Amino acid sequence: MDESKSKLRYRHLTHRGMSIPTAHWTYDITKSYDWNYEFGPFNIPAYPARSVKPSKKFLSFKVNSLFGVPAGPLLNSRWIEAYSKLGYDILTYKTVRTRSYPAHQMPHILYVEKNKSKNDSSFIGKPYFSKVTSLAITNSFGVPSKDPDVWQEDVKRSLRLLDKGQLLILSIMGTQDGLHSQKEFIQDFIKCAVLAMETSAPVIEVNLSCPNLHGGGVVCYDVDLCGKICEQIKNVIGDVPLIAKIGYFNKEGELIKLLKKINPFIEAVGAINTLQGNIIDLQHKKIHMRQIGLSGVCGGYIKPYALNSVKTLYKLRDQFKMKFAIIGIGGVTKPEDFESYLAVGADAVQSATGAMTDPYLAFKIYEKQTAQKKDYQTAKTIGTSFFSSVSQGLSLNEFKEIYLQMIYPKTLPENKNTLLIREDRFKLKHGEKGRKHSHIYMNHRNPIFINAWDRRFLVELFNQLICERILKNEELSKNRYGVVAIPSSSSPELTASMLDSLTSSIGRAVVMPHQFLTQEAGAHSKLYGDMDVRKPWVLIDDVFTSGKTLQDSIKCIPDEIKYAKDPLRLFAITLISRNPDKRESFTKSTGVDLFSLVTLEEVLKYHWKRFTSKEKKLILKERSELH
Ligand SMILES: Cc1cc2nc3c(=O)[nH]c(=O)nc-3n(C[C@H](O)[C@H](O)[C@H](O)COP(=O)(O)O)c2cc1C
Numbered sequence: 001m002d003e004s005k006s007k008l009r010y011r012h013l014t015h016r017g018m019s020i021p022t023a024h025w026t027y028d029i030t031k032s033y034d035w036n037y038e039f040g041p042f043n044i045p046a047y048p049a050r051s052v053k054p055s056k057k058f059l060s061f062k063v064n065s066l067f068g069v070p071a072g073p074l075l076n077s078r079w080i081e082a083y084s085k086l087g088y089d090i091l092t093y094k095t096v097r098t099r100s101y102p103a104h105q106m107p108h109i110l111y112v113e114k115n116k117s118k119n120d121s122s123f124i125g126k127p128y129f130s131k132v133t134s135l136a137i138t139n140s141f142g143v144p145s146k147d148p149d150v151w152q153e154d155v156k157r158s159l160r161l162l163d164k165g166q167l168l169i170l171s172i173m174g175t176q177d178g179l180h181s182q183k184e185f186i187q188d189f190i191k192c193a194v195l196a197m198e199t200s201a202p203v204i205e206v207n208l209s210c211p212n213l214h215g216g217g218v219v220c221y222d223v224d225l226c227g228k229i230c231e232q233i234k235n236v237i238g239d240v241p242l243i244a245k246i247g248y249f250n251k252e253g254e255l256i257k258l259l260k261k262i263n264p265f266i267e268a269v270g271a272i273n274t275l276q277g278n279i280i281d282l283q284h285k286k287i288h289m290r291q292i293g294l295s296g297v298c299g300g301y302i303k304p305y306a307l308n309s310v311k312t313l314y315k316l317r318d319q320f321k322m323k324f325a326i327i328g329i330g331g332v333t334k335p336e337d338f339e340s341y342l343a344v345g346a347d348a349v350q351s352a353t354g355a356m357t358d359p360y361l362a363f364k365i366y367e368k369q370t371a372q373k374k375d376y377q378t379a380k381t382i383g384t385s386f387f388s389s390v391s392q393g394l395s396l397n398e399f400k401e402i403y404l405q406m407i408y409p410k411t412l413p414e415n416k417n418t419l420l421i422r423e424d425r426f427k428l429k430h431g432e433k434g435r436k437h438s439h440i441y442m443n444h445r446n447p448i449f450i451n452a453w454d455r456r457f458l459v460e461l462f463n464q465l466i467c468e469r470i471l472k473n474e475e476l477s478k479n480r481y482g483v484v485a486i487p488s489s490s491s492p493e494l495t496a497s498m499l500d501s502l503t504s505s506i507g508r509a510v511v512m513p514h515q516f517l518t519q520e521a522g523a524h525s526k527l528y529g530d531m532d533v534r535k536p537w538v539l540i541d542d543v544f545t546s547g548k549t550l551q552d553s554i555k556c557i558p559d560e561i562k563y564a565k566d567p568l569r570l571f572a573i574t575l576i577s578r579n580p581d582k583r584e585s586f587t588k589s590t591g592v593d594l595f596s597l598v599t600l601e602e603v604l605k606y607h608w609k610r611f612t613s614k615e616k617k618l619i620l621k622e623r624s625e626l627h
Contacts, residue, residue, distance in 0.1 A: 024043045024357065024358060024359060024360075025042070025043060025356060025357055026040060026041035026042055026043050026044060026073075026079075026082070026355075026356055026359050027040055027041065027042075027073065027109070027356050028040065028042055029107075029108070029109040032103070032106060032108075033075075033103035033108055033141055033144055034103065034144075036075060037075045037076060040075065040078070040079060041078070041079050041082045041083075041359070043359065044082055044086065044359050047085040047086060048086070048087065048360065048363040050064075050087050050363070050366050052064040052065065052087075052165060052366070053165065054164060054165030055395075058090060058167065058325065058347060058348045059203065059241050059267055059268060059325055060241075061167050061202070061203075062165060063089045063090060063165050063166065063167055064087075064089045064163075064164075064165035064166065065087070065089045065090075065362070065365070065366065065369075066089075066090070066342070066346075066347065066348040066349060067088060067089060067090065067338055067348070067349050067350070067351075067362055067365055068088045068089055068090025068091050068092065068167075068348065068349075068350045068351075068362075069083050069088050069090075069091055069092060069350055069351065069352065069355045070092050070245075070270060070327070070329045070350035070351070070352050071092040071093070071094055071095045071169075071171035071205060071207060071245065072092075072094055072095075072139070072352045073094070073352050073355055073356045074091060074092065074093055074094055075094050076094075076146075076151075076154050076158075077154045077155070077157040077158040077161060080093065080158040080161060080162075080168065081158070081161045082359075083355065083359075083362075084161060084162050084163055084166055085163075086359050086360065086362055086363065087362040087363050087366055088166075088355065088362045089165060089166045089167065089362075090166075090167050090169065090327075090348050090350060091158075091162070091166065091167065091168055091169070092168075092169040092170075092171050092205060092350065093151075093155055093158060093168060093169065093170045093171060093201070094171065095143050095145070095171040095172065095173050095207045095210070096145045096146070096148070096151045096155075096170070096171070096172055096173075096192065096195075096196070097143070097145035097172075097173060097174075097175050097192060098148060098174070098175060098188055098191045098192045098195065099145070099147065099148070099175065100145060100146055100147040100150075101142075101143065101144055101145040101175065102142075102144055103141050103142055103144035104140050104141060104142035107140075108139055108140060108141050109137050109138070109139050109140075110137065110138050110279070111136065111137055112136050112137060112138045112277065112279065112297055112301070113136070114301065136297060136298070136299040136300050136301035136302070136331075136353075137297070137298060137299050137353055138274075138277060138279050138295045138296060138297050138298070139274065139295070139296055139298065140279075140295045140296065143173065143207070143210050148195045152195060152198060152199050155168075155170055155196075155199040155201055156199050156200070159199070159200065159201070167202065167203065168201060168202065168203070169201070169202075169203040169204070169205050169243060170196045170199065170201035170203070170204055170205065171204075171205040171206075171207050171245065172189070172192040172193055172195075172196050172204060172205070172206060172207065173189065173192065173206065173207040173208075173210070174186065174187075174188035174189035174190075174191075174192060174229070175188055176188075182225065185225075186225070186228055186229055186232060189206065189229045189232070189233060190232050190233060190236055193206075193233045193236050193237055194236055196237075197236065197237055197240065201240075202240065202241075203240065203241045203242075203243060203267075204233070204237055204240055204241070204242055204243070205242075205243040205244075205245050205270060206229060206230065206233055206242065206243070206244055206245065207245050207273075208220040208226055208229070208244055208245060208246055208247075209245050209246050209247035209272070209273035210273065210274075210296070218247050218273075218276070220244075220246045220247050220258060221247070221249075221254070223254070223257045223258045223261050224261070226244070226258060226261060226262055227261035227262055230242065230244060230261075230262040230265040230266055231264075231265050233265070234264075234265035234266075241267035241268065242265060242266045242267055242268075243266065243267065243268040243269065243270050243327065244262050244266045244268070244269050244270070245269075245270040245271075245273055246258070246269060246270065246271050246272065246273065247271075247272055247273045247274075247275075247276075248271075248272045248273075248275050248302075248305050248306070248309060249309070249312075252312060252316075255309075255312060255313075255316065256316060256320075259313075259316055259317075259320065259322060259324075260320070263320075263322045263323075263324060266324055267323075267324060267325060268324050268325040268326065268327060268347070269313055269324050269325075269326055269327070270327040270329055270350070271306065271309040271310060271313060271326070271327070271328065271329060271330075272302065272305065272306045272309050272329060272330050273296065273329075274295075274296025274297055274298040274302070275296065275297045275298070275301075275302045275305055276295075276296065276297070277295060277296070277297040278295075279295045279297075298330065298331070298352060298353050299331055299333065299353035299354070300331045300333055300353075301331065302330045302331050303330055303331025303332070303337065304331075305330065306328065306329060306330025306331060307328070307330070307340060307341065307344055309330075310326055310328040310341060310344050310345055310346050311344040311345065313326050313345070314326060314344060314345030314346075315345075325347040325348065326345060326346050326347050326348075327346065327347065327348045327349070327350055328341035328342075328344075328346030328348070328349045328350075329349070329350045329351070329352070331353070331354070332349055332350070332351035332354045332361070333351065333353065333354035333357070333358065333361070334354070334361070334364070335361075335364050335365045335368040337351075337354070338351075338365050394460075394464070396464055396465065396468045396469075396597075399460070399461045399464055399465075399597075400597055400598060402457065403457075403458075403461060403575070403597060403598070404598065404602075404603060404606045404607075406418070406447060406454060406457065407419050407442070407444075407447070407603070408603075408607050408610070410610075416446050416450060417443075417446065418442055418443055418444055418446050418447055419440070419441075419442060419603060419607070420440070420441045420442075420443060421439055421440055421441075421611065421615045421618060421619065422439060422441070423439070423614070423618065425437035425438060425439055426438050426439070426440075426441040428441075428545065438622060439618040439619065439621075439622050440600070440604075440618075440619060440622060442542065442543050442576055442578075442600075444458075444491075444494070444542040444543075444575065445493070448493050448494060448497065449493070455497050456497075458494060458497070458575075459494070459497045459498050461575075461597070462483075462494065462498060462540055462573065463498070465573055465595065465597060466481060466538055466571075466573060469573070469595045470536065470538065470571050470573070470593075470595065471536065473567060480535055481535055481536045481537065481538055482532060482535055482536070482537040482538070483495050483498050483499070483537070483538055483539075483540055484537055484538065484539045484540070484553065484557065485540075486539055486540065486541040486549055486550065486553050491540055491541045491542055494540060494542070495540060498540075533558070533560045533561055533564065533568075534568065535568065536567065536568050536569060536570070536571065537557070537561050537569075537570050537571070538570075538571045538572070538573055539553055539554070539570070539571070539572040539573070539592070540572075540573050540574070541572070541573075541574045542574060542575050542576065543574060543575065543576045543577075543578055544572075544574040544576070544577045544578060544579070544580075544582075544583070544586075544594060544596055545578045545579055545582075546579065546582055547582055547583075547585075547586035547590075547594075550572050550586065550590070550592070550594070551586070551589070551590055554570070554572075554590050554592055557570060562591070562592075563591070569592075569593075570592050571592060571593050571594075571595070572592050572593070572594040572595070573594070573595045573596070574594070574595075574596045574597075575596065575597050575598070576596060576597070576598055576599070576600055576603060577594075577596035577598070577599045577600065578599075578600045579600075580596070580599045583596075600623075601623070604619055604623070
């Protein structure tokens with residue numbers, strides 16, 4: 001729909017001179033749930049194109065991104081299709097029941113503002129909003145559901161519509177009204193799970209947290225009931241992962257009790273559902289919302305509560321050695337919110353209000369991430385967990401691009417760079433026959449010592465190089481590998497960093513004999529251990545020049561490893577190959593294959609425009625000289 005029509009639609013909502021809402025609702029809040037079910041979604045003029053591959057992992061599924069929409073906004077397969085095309089990859093089908101169930105009467109959605117005159121959880125409901133940044137709404141649908149015959153077919157259709165790297169979660173719940181005992185209520189949950197299984201949905205979510213139901217209380221605050229529901233659902237769904245969607249707990253002790261009860265039966269926790277608020281419907285003169293009083297508040301207002309919940313879940317999971325994945329939900333309306341959730345420990349993030357009011361939110365996150373991948377300096381400012389989640393999804397080519405930026409960044413003072421070009425010649429520390437002098441110097445100690453991000457990045461980069469170039473075979477990767485320190489000044493530190501950061505995937509480093517280590521000063525003393533002959537070993541060094549250093553190191557490696565049969569062999573890997581043409585003779589004389597990320601030529605070409613004419617002259621002179 002074009003902008004002018006959408007403005008017309010909202011005109012009657014303007015109130016006391018407030019502006020027309022600028023949000024791009026895909027759900028028409030002025031119309032009924034059934035109308036939106038039949039005709040929505042709206043306001044999606046185009047579908048953006050992404051270039052993605054399923055490189056992230058959520059539960060045991062490979063997904064394109066860790067972002068999606070929780071139960072609620074995706075009313076049926078048409079909505080699922082639209083949001084899948086918009087680039088949301090973890091999509092939850094709105095909660096279904098064992099029978100058809102009508103929606104509450106209108107209004108279903110109102111903007112809300114905290115009632116400043118009262119120090120409690122009361123809100124003023126408004127049919128407009130003034131600030132998009134604090135977008136908060138209340139929704140009171142009453143969890144409407146179609147008959148199982150309808151939703152089962154529709155879920156199957158949704159599954160067919162998804163793209164590669166997208167995951168569908170089906171949200172289910174039991175219906176309390178009309179039933180007389182808790183047992184019957186639990187039975188209704190189980191019946192719903194059985195119906196859900198018939199659709200072949202790959203993941204099932206149990207909604208334990210809808211606040212605005214006729215039955216009153218929120219299920220997740222009844223810990224014993226939740227334990228029974230989750231246990232019995234797990235009995236019928238078997239290996240299909242189960243997510244428990246919970247509400248906000250203001251007492252950690254209560255959350256611990258719940259987790260202990262449900263942990264054996266679930267694979268993930270989705271937190272949080274809407275926060276209960278007392279809606280004082282002062283400005284929308286409709287009786288029903290006022291009658292409900294307590295209603296679910298979502299959007300920007302609940303973000304601090306939801307973030308805090310994720311932080312606590314992350315802490316408790318660790319403390320009690322539990323294994324569930326965490327889905328962070330609540331107030332994600334911009335890419336930075338998504339990042340905040342990953343930073344506090346979420347394994348995936350979903351947005352309801354944000355995705356309904358800005359359908360391009362997923363694309364904005366994608367764009368920001370791709371920009372960050374291209375700009376290492378920006379990525380570094382984001383934070384540990386976000387940065388490592390970015391680097392985990394990188395291909396070797398993307399690593400290469402970032403590495404090229406990292407070693408000669410525009411923002412660092414020249415002497416902090418890895419790549420240094422000077423008029424005075426540097427004495428090459430090692431490797432070059434006859435120890436020639438050079439105008440070009442690569443000092444990887446700078447990133448290793450100066451900046452923790454760079455160190456972490458280099459470790460990930462080496463790991464990726466080793467896994468992609470050497471250990472292509474899955475069995476080999478599982479077998480892990482060992483890293484050997486080379487007695488140059490930076491690589492023992494690199495090895496130490498790899499031991500620190502990748503302890504689960506690599507073996508111990510080995511100390512080179514004293515005569516090599518003393519050639520250069522460095523903190524090598526902590527690198528020690530035996531070489532396990534059952535795994536491949538990799539010599540890592542930063543720069544390959546003539547291969548002399550590597551050759552000297554290989555001499556010290558036990559024969560069982562040096563001459564082990566393919567594929568359990570010894571390999572060598574370097575970041576830069578200064579003289580790639582010497583690589584072949586190196587392999588011939590040592591029997592060790594050498595892999596490098598880039599050649600010095602590539603590095604110089606990449607940064608060529610930034611060199612002064614004097615530097616260019618020096619480089620050209622030297623490269624032909626040294627060749
Ligand atoms: C319109 C709407 C409908 C919702 N329906 C459901 C639902 O059926 N089941 C459920 O578990 N949560 C439901 N929710 C709650 C959301 O999944 C989510 O937990 C909550 O809105 C907080 O996220 P947000 O701040 O991004 O909106 C609904 C939320 C909205 C806005």
